[in-house]
Amino acid sequence: MTHQAKMxxxxxxxxxxxxSRTVVNHVDIQVKASEIVAIIGPNGAGKSTLIDMIxxxxxxxxxxxxxxxxxxxxxxxxxxxxxxxxxxLSAYENLRLFAALxxxxxxxxxxxxxxxxxxxxxxxxxxxSKLSGGQQKRLAIAIATxxxxxxxxxxxxxxxxxxxxxxxxxxxxxxxxxxxxSVVFTSHDMEEVHKLADKVIMIDKGRIIAEGTPVQLxxxxxxxxxxxxxxxxxxxEAVIR
Amino acid sequence: xxxxxxxxxxTSLRDPITLFYSILFxxxxxxxxxxxxxxxxxxxxxxxxxxxxxxxxxxVSGIAFQVHQQRNRGVxxxxxxxxxxxxxxxxTMTLVRTLLGLMINAIVFVTGxxxxxxxxxxxxxxxxxxxxxxxxxxMTAFGFFISNLARNEGQINMIxxxxxxxxxxxxxxxxxxxxxxxxxxxxxxCFPLGYLVKGLRAxxxxxAKTLPNIAIVAAYIVLFLLIALFTFRWxxxxxxxxxxxxxxx
Numbered sequence: 001m002t003h004q005a006k007m008x009x010x011x012x013x014x015x016x017x018x019x020s021r022t023v024v025n026h027v028d029i030q031v032k033a034s035e036i037v038a039i040i041g042p043n044g045a046g047k048s049t050l051i052d053m054i055x056x057x058x059x060x061x062x063x064x065x066x067x068x069x070x071x072x073x074x075x076x077x078x079x080x081x082x083x084x085x086x087x088x089l090s091a092y093e094n095l096r097l098f099a100a101l102x103x104x105x106x107x108x109x110x111x112x113x114x115x116x117x118x119x120x121x122x123x124x125x126x127x128x129s130k131l132s133g134g135q136q137k138r139l140a141i142a143i144a145t146x147x148x149x150x151x152x153x154x155x156x157x158x159x160x161x162x163x164x165x166x167x168x169x170x171x172x173x174x175x176x177x178x179x180x181x182s183v184v185f186t187s188h189d190m191e192e193v194h195k196l197a198d199k200v201i202m203i204d205k206g207r208i209i210a211e212g213t214p215v216q217l218x219x220x221x222x223x224x225x226x227x228x229x230x231x232x233x234x235x236x237e238a239v240i241r
Numbered sequence: 242x243x244x245x246x247x248x249x250x251x252t253s254l255r256d257p258i259t260l261f262y263s264i265l266f267x268x269x270x271x272x273x274x275x276x277x278x279x280x281x282x283x284x285x286x287x288x289x290x291x292x293x294x295x296x297x298x299x300x301v302s303g304i305a306f307q308v309h310q311q312r313n314r315g316v317x318x319x320x321x322x323x324x325x326x327x328x329x330x331x332x333t334m335t336l337v338r339t340l341l342g343l344m345i346n347a348i349v350f351v352t353g354x355x356x357x358x359x360x361x362x363x364x365x366x367x368x369x370x371x372x373x374x375x376x377x378x379x380m381t382a383f384g385f386f387i388s389n390l391a392r393n394e395g396q397i398n399m400i401x402x403x404x405x406x407x408x409x410x411x412x413x414x415x416x417x418x419x420x421x422x423x424x425x426x427x428x429x430x431c432f433p434l435g436y437l438v439k440g441l442r443a444x445x446x447x448x449a450k451t452l453p454n455i456a457i458v459a460a461y462i463v464l465f466l467l468i469a470l471f472t473f474r475w476x477x478x479x480x481x482x483x484x485x486x487x488x489x490x
Binding site for chain 1: 242244245248251252253254255256307310311314315316318319320321322323324325330
């Protein structure tokens with residue numbers, strides 16, 4: 001990563017409260033071009049709320065978010081935890097519909113190519129809701145990238161998948177990275193984070209508790225694996241509270 | 242827009258349960274009761290009644306389940322992250338369903354005309370189409386509202402029935418309400434179904450008696466659309482009447 005890398009997202013001091021509970025507490029996040037950022041943390045740490053705020057689905061109580069361009073929606077792809085496919089439509093038909101929603105025309109050849117890149121070439125005509133869990137996640141990623149976005153958000157892309165399906169998703173993320181796209185993803189799998197991420201943001205109880213490259217973080221805290229660090233930091237936080 | 246329109250058409254046509262209740266069930270009812278009560282007067286009442294019933298099922302239940310399903314799957318959440326205006330998407334879906342509703346009713350109408358030998362002039366057909374278009378739009382807007390109230394599919398059935406019962410029993414769709422209690426007639430007049438039925442019947446007599454009923458249904462369209470928009474939920478977990486406000490870039 002060079003100093004000249006373009007800043008795609010700059011979020012400063014984001015905060016969100018639900019009632020009297022602070023879910024996100026003064027969080028700063030930057031995402032640069034071609035960067036793979038992993039947001040990790042325990043369940044309920046505030047990861048999804050943070051992503052929802054960045055994407056504009058929730059209004060922050062405090063803080064500002066800036067995107068690199070005003071019409072950023074056309075250049076951002078999103079894979080949500082739920083797999084939002086239109087009932088009755090095949091994998092290819094869903095892809096074509098979402099392309100239209102992003103105001104892009106998708107011919108069959110390009111659609112099939114995209115499905116092939118996500119390992120779904122045999123599932124093009126299968127109703128999306130009848131695909132396996134891993135295939136649905138891959139279709140959701142294909143949909144998130146159908147409009148050639150510069151920045152892709154993936155919310156727990158490998159959750160509840162078997163090792164083979166997880167590996168296939170890793171390959172898809174690798175391909176996105178090698179094509180120069182920036183990826184922000186959340187995960188509970190520290191091995192996956194270590195393997196894929198350029199930058200790790202660890203969140204607990206709505207605050208950033210550690211940030212850096214996987215290697216930097218392990219060195220800084222004197223641990224061999226991110227998982228060890230994760231367990232140490234989240235446990236310490238629990239004791240402090 | 243063409244792709245979105247076509248996709249919405251496909252997704253509606255591949256919903257076998259709704260198609261059953263909107264096509265096969267009304268046609269079965271029409272033929273079954275029409276042949277049993279072998280009287281031209283009743284067959285005419287039956288045809289207009291079944292057209293109204295089909296419009297009700299297609300409009301209310303069809304859209305309520307479809308919207309609920311799409312919302313629960315996160316379709317609307319993802320839609321808000323695309324540059325396509327969500328309101329345009331909803332209007333497209335409503336237009337597609339109105340078009341399909343008209344096609345479905347055309348099948349029911351042609352069946353009635355063929356089986357019961359009912360005569361219809363061009364003006365009548367035009368007025369019937371106007372009535373049915375207004376009725377489908379009205380019931381579709383009402384279906385949106387029901388999907389906004391319901392938290393799960395069971396609730397859609399319960400809430401729909403809450404409105405279906407006074408609408409169906411308080412309207413002289415299939416039988417005369419001459420001897421019915423006053424409160425039942427009043428309950429029926431509070432809903433648009435009765436005016437749709439009156440409009441459909443009046444279509445066979447000309448414009449003068451039809452247009453006032455279409456105007457009343459049109460007023461209901463505006464009312465239900467406003468309520469549907471006001472109560473619309475983008476996400477399954479969103480509370481009624483609370484809007485997740487979007488940050489401006």
